Amino acid sequence: MPRKDEPQDKFYFVTIIFLILGLGTLLPWNFFITAIPYFQTRLCSEIHTLYGNSSKSNDFSESRNVTTQCRDEFNFNNWMTLLAQLPLLLCTLLNSFIYQWIPERVRIAGSMLAILSLFIFTAVLVEVEMDAQSFFDLTMATIWFINAFCAILQGSLFGLLTLFPQHYSSMFLSGQGMAGTFAALAMLLSMSSGANHQTTALGYFVTPCFGTFISIICYFLLYRLDFAQYYLSKSNTNSSKTYELETKAELLHPGEENGDAAGQKKAVLLLKEAEAGGIGEEKQSISVCIVLKKIWVMALTIVITFGVTLSVFPAITAKVVSNSEDEGWTKFFNPVCCFLIFNIMDWIGRSITSKTLWPGPDSKYLPLLAAIRFIFVPLFMLCHIPDHIYLPTFFQNDAWFIIFMIFFSVSNGYFVSLPMCLAPKKVLPHEGETTGALMTFFLALGLSVGAGLSFGFKALL
Numbered sequence: 001m002p003r004k005d006e007p008q009d010k011f012y013f014v015t016i017i018f019l020i021l022g023l024g025t026l027l028p029w030n031f032f033i034t035a036i037p038y039f040q041t042r043l044c045s046e047i048h049t050l051y052g053n054s055s056k057s058n059d060f061s062e063s064r065n066v067t068t069q070c071r072d073e074f075n076f077n078n079w080m081t082l083l084a085q086l087p088l089l090l091c092t093l094l095n096s097f098i099y100q101w102i103p104e105r106v107r108i109a110g111s112m113l114a115i116l117s118l119f120i121f122t123a124v125l126v127e128v129e130m131d132a133q134s135f136f137d138l139t140m141a142t143i144w145f146i147n148a149f150c151a152i153l154q155g156s157l158f159g160l161l162t163l164f165p166q167h168y169s170s171m172f173l174s175g176q177g178m179a180g181t182f183a184a185l186a187m188l189l190s191m192s193s194g195a196n197h198q199t200t201a202l203g204y205f206v207t208p209c210f211g212t213f214i215s216i217i218c219y220f221l222l223y224r225l226d227f228a229q230y231y232l233s234k235s236n237t238n239s240s241k242t243y244e245l246e247t248k249a250e251l252l253h254p255g256e257e258n259g260d261a262a263g264q265k266k267a268v269l270l271l272k273e274a275e276a277g278g279i280g281e282e283k284q285s286i287s288v289c290i291v292l293k294k295i296w297v298m299a300l301t302i303v304i305t306f307g308v309t310l311s312v313f314p315a316i317t318a319k320v321v322s323n324s325e326d327e328g329w330t331k332f333f334n335p336v337c338c339f340l341i342f343n344i345m346d347w348i349g350r351s352i353t354s355k356t357l358w359p360g361p362d363s364k365y366l367p368l369l370a371a372i373r374f375i376f377v378p379l380f381m382l383c384h385i386p387d388h389i390y391l392p393t394f395f396q397n398d399a400w401f402i403i404f405m406i407f408f409s410v411s412n413g414y415f416v417s418l419p420m421c422l423a424p425k426k427v428l429p430h431e432g433e434t435t436g437a438l439m440t441f442f443l444a445l446g447l448s449v450g451a452g453l454s455f456g457f458k459a460l461l
């Protein structure tokens with residue numbers, strides 16, 4: 001029940017702001033992976049010129065034919081995935097130290113400004129002609145830095161969210177879930193404009209510049225709203241712990257979503273604990289092993305789930321090409337069937353945990369169930385990929401790829417959300433913060449492991 005002196009969230013401004021901020025944090029990852037065909041076209045241009053074919057393709061989809069001619073010697077998809085996820089892992093750890101020395105406003109505003117500058121740089125690069133090697137080096141450096149700032153931003157915003165009621169964490173996470181769909185729609189819109197390849201790419205990369213700019217405005221607006229100020233003022237009395245408390249925010253979900261009283265009580269205790277400045281360092285360091293013993297099943301499940309997902313998505317799935325003769329369908333196959341379907345179904349999978357938490361917190365089989373998803377690796381590898389050297393194309397029809405993608409993404413969403421919801425049910429209320437930090441670490445570890453594995457699977461194609 002809100003207290004009488006508590007201000008109201010007028011017109012849901014604060015709710016909308018956190019939704020936009022959530023969206024802003026996953027824009028870099030999603031805009032870069034969705035633009036894979038554009039990057040591949042640029043990396044192949046040198047070979048085109050070498051072979052005397054200077055004609056420029058009209059859209060990203062033509063890069064599919066181009067990649068078959070140019071051997072993908074840069075391994076772009078794999079390096080992009082790895083160099084996006086490694087900084088997340090490193091900066092998640094880094095942020096748990098720097099939060100004490102660098103003020104939250106500097107970290108949040110600074111990271112957003114850096115992300116905006118790097119998106120502008122990527123958009124400008126669309127217009128700059130250069131050799132493929134320099135383009136590859138510059139793009140990789142951009143991906144590394146943009147994701148590093150993104151990790152600091154995510155971690156700091158999750159820290160800020162611990163000061164607000166749980167509903168705002170849910171909105172922030174929903175915003176994060178929408179970022180991929182936003183990128184896929186931006187790609188579809190710019191492709192359907194009918195403009196040439198360069199203008200399409202420019203239009204596409206200008207979108208996240210606006211998105212990030214709006215996020216920056218929203219962040220500063222937050223400090224002007226009475227409702228937000230009421231909660232933010234708590235940070236003056238206690239320094240919020242700002243390592244990536246992503247899981248912590250999610251940890252607070254299950255009780256509310258399932259209407260389960262015990263869970264709700266635990267959620268409130270966790271929140272109170274965060275508001276009170278968390279548990280003491282001494283106690284925290286003692287409890288890490290104990291907490292790990294209690295949550296290892298959930299931690300292993302998240303590592304396996306993201307490990308499997310990132311080992312093929314997007315490195316292998318983005319290589320799958322339509323087998324249809326229909327040019328219109330072929331052109332939109334990648335953004336629709338790979339990225340749009342993944343993001344929508346992933347979001348649906350995550351939402352299922354608000355209805356059921358099967359097989360429950362005491363199940364030891366959770367990692368095994370998550371490991372069954374490994375079957376998607378060979379299934380995707382046997383789809384229609386023109387780059388095949390060792391493997392045949394077993395699933396010729398586009399429908400196979402779409403079916404695999406639907407099950408792959410729903411199960412990703414479910415098995416990511418499930419351990420996050422179940423982990424807090426395994427620990428005592430005072431262990432909540434350590435659980436949050438540990439689960440966040442394992443989430444980032446899973447993403448990096450998957451990115452690393454993608455090199456091996458690509459070599460087997």
Ligand SMILES: Nc1nc2c(ncn2[C@@H]2O[C@H](CO)[C@@H](O)[C@H]2O)c(=O)[nH]1
Binds near residue numbers: 246309313346412447
């Ligand atoms: N929570 C979270 N998920 C990420 C991040 N980067 C990629 N992913 C997930 O990786 C999958 C493939 O894009 C999706 O489920 C994304 O949510 C990140 O920084 N944080």
